[in-house]
Amino acid sequence: MEMMKEMDCPRCGVRMDFQAETEIMSDKLKKIRYLYKCPACGVKTSDLELRLTRDGGVTISVYSF
Numbered sequence: 001m002e003m004m005k006e007m008d009c010p011r012c013g014v015r016m017d018f019q020a021e022t023e024i025m026s027d028k029l030k031k032i033r034y035l036y037k038c039p040a041c042g043v044k045t046s047d048l049e050l051r052l053t054r055d056g057g058v059t060i061s062v063y064s065f
Contacts, residue, residue, distance in 0.1 A: 007045070009038035028054050
């Protein structure tokens with residue numbers, strides 16, 4: 001799995017920052033998104049999303065864009 005590749009903004013050409021965002025959907029579902037965000041114009045491009053589901057155990061689902 002390739003992460004942290006360098007990427008230029010498709011809109012303005014500025015080098016994008018690599019970031020992670022977390023979102024708690026419920027006590028049973030949490031999402032972690034890895035994305036690139038342009039510091040100049042704010043465009044976001046998704047790279048990877050992890051979904052952690054707790055239902056007895058923990059299930060991790062990986063989504064790559």
